[in-house]
Amino acid sequence: MAGSGGRDRAVKLAVRDVRIGYRERRNGRFFAAVQNLSFEIKDNEFIAIVGPSGCGKTTFLSAVAGLIEIASGSLELNGHAIQGPGPDRSLVFQQHSLFPWRTVTANVGFGLEAQGRLDEHGRRRVSDLIELVGLNGKEGKYPRELSGGMSQRVNLARALATDPDLLLLDEPFAALDAQTREVMQEELTRVWQADSASGGKTALFITHDVPEAVYLADRVLVFSASPGRLVESVDIDLPRPRDPGVKRSKEFAELNDHVLGLVMQQAAISRGGAR
């Protein structure tokens, strides 16, 4: 499962000339958050999007999730235009999105329940996932009894439960402390590799943490300063399965420096524009 070996795979998500923005309420002027964005994601690829803050990466993810509409261009999943949320996608939220009145099990099962799929098979899937993300014995706990890391495990399991075609992750580890984040990055690679027999689902991961992106992804997309467009797509040829030791390798350092350089360059542009 080398990262760049997917040239012959089917296209999962096709992004063509996408522009997303909103009209200002006062003067009706259109403000573009994302513009001239074009790229493709292949089946089973793990993609990370990095960019300076405010570059529209979360906006783009919301559009893929179907929560907001695109202004122009086309956004196609498996050849069909994305119109609103669908069971073929699920989203791992940043934080504070677990229902505090539901136990771990009930939270993980919410997606299946909402889609009317919480039958015998669905319930087994929920308990399998709880075990996979390492929450054995916590099934009956409520979110306020969980640490930040455990909450995000539940969040991940909830997103995986509906068995989505495309897994969207919106800075899921941003609010965690440094050690927990490292552990969760490792856990995510493990879960992602373990959950599907075909070697992982297609995943789109938003982060502002460059080492995290390089460690997790098959390909890192660097977004420009606002309005966001694609600056460069960097193939991460690190072998899988990856363990945290890979972060100390020379190849990792080179890729990391390259991506970090691109992001810093864009951040400088966005600071210059703000002045």
Added chain:
Amino acid sequence: MTQTQTRPETGEAVLPATALDRRPSFVARNRTVLLGLLGAFVVLLAWQLSVWAELVDPKFSSSPFGAVEGLKYLNDSGLLWQPTLDTLQSVGLGMLISMAIGIPLGLVIGRSVVLHGLLEPLIGIMYSVPFVVFLPIIIFWFGIDGTARLVIVVWSALFPLLINVISGARNLDGNYLQVSRVFCAGPLRTLWSVALPGTMPYILAGLRQAVGRALVGAIVAELFMGTSGLGYVVQTETANFQLDHSMAAIAVIAVIAVVLTRGVAWLENRLTFWSASVG
């Protein structure tokens, strides 16, 4: 004390903490309840003493012992259980109607910007105006039978409930609704599984206020237009200069009030244990 607390890693002997454990005394554990009982006892004693010392005329002031005898009288003459049941029935029925209207309506108004803009000022005014001023009009509309009493109870209980449910629905965390959308939950599922539990702390706070006002509404209705109920007993017994009997009936009303509000508080603990901000 500080001498015995040694760090575990130095390997020094640590005095077992259990040796210093001491169960708080009965008085310390139940201080709030005991002080409350003491306060009530002192007031009742002062009342009884001033009757015995003939400082006041028990014909006008009644007395604690007189009220106990009054309770016996009410029980013997069938003026205790049936009126209590009647009052509880108006409160219960009125609360059921208020909940059936107030909770769904509040959720809908709270989630709709237009409806909220249209109705919020009206509901605010209806909540602020003392509901008893509508009593003559309600009598004019509905007469003085059971229907009119029920209308009063609903009128008084509905608005505090409605206001709380609306503010709960408006404060519903946007993240929860987004989760609901992403996982393709339909509107009914979102209402039942997300909006309703998400506003439960507000709903129960509203119920706590509403149940108090429902009791006031029921008693007021019985005082002015009743033919049954505890308010009616207080009214008729006082008119017959039987203050002891009135006091006994008032004591029963007080017990009902405490039981009802405590009951809702218990429900709040049961249903919103997951919320950190339960007061």
